[in-house]
Amino acid sequence: MSNSRLIVTGIFLVAIGWLYFSPPSFNVTNGPLTVTCRPLGLGFIDEVSVLSTHNYGADRSEVSHYADEQEKSSGFKGLAAEVRVSVAASCNEARMNRQTDLFLVVAAGMVVLYLKRTRHAEVKSAQQSTPTEGEESI
Numbered sequence: 001m002s003n004s005r006l007i008v009t010g011i012f013l014v015a016i017g018w019l020y021f022s023p024p025s026f027n028v029t030n031g032p033l034t035v036t037c038r039p040l041g042l043g044f045i046d047e048v049s050v051l052s053t054h055n056y057g058a059d060r061s062e063v064s065h066y067a068d069e070q071e072k073s074s075g076f077k078g079l080a081a082e083v084r085v086s087v088a089a090s091c092n093e094a095r096m097n098r099q100t101d102l103f104l105v106v107a108a109g110m111v112v113l114y115l116k117r118t119r120h121a122e123v124k125s126a127q128q129s130t131p132t133e134g135e136e137s138i
Contacts, residue, residue: 008109008113012106012112020041021039021040022039024037024039024097026091026094028090033063035062035063035087038095039098040095067079067081067084071083
């Protein structure tokens with residue numbers, strides 16, 4: 001494997017690893033809270049539902065505090081639960097977007113490596129088909 005293919009492979013592996021293991025995050029609309037969701041690398045199997053509140057990471061208490069504050073300031077009963085469900089749904093969306101990005105990077109990496117391989121094969125066959133000095137072509 002040539003050095004350029006090793007470099008390209010390394011770059012794509014780092015990008016894939018970052019997309020898979022780093023947590024996606026988003027800002028809550030009309031609020032100062034930034035929610036960090038669980039990375040793709042954790043738990044596809046243990047999730048109970050699509051709107052599971054376990055999709056966001058260690059800042060679960062911050063989300064609960066923010067939801068309770070919103071309910072108290074608005075005076076609307078049930079707003080805290082609605083905010084929690086909205087945050088969980090937004091985390092699911094952020095994780096799905098991250099998964100889409102991961103698939104696109106994997107596909108782009110496969111295409112680039114395939115093109116590099118075919119180009120390398122074409123160059124190699126062209127070098128073998130050209131006669132060297134002192135040889136006659138038939």
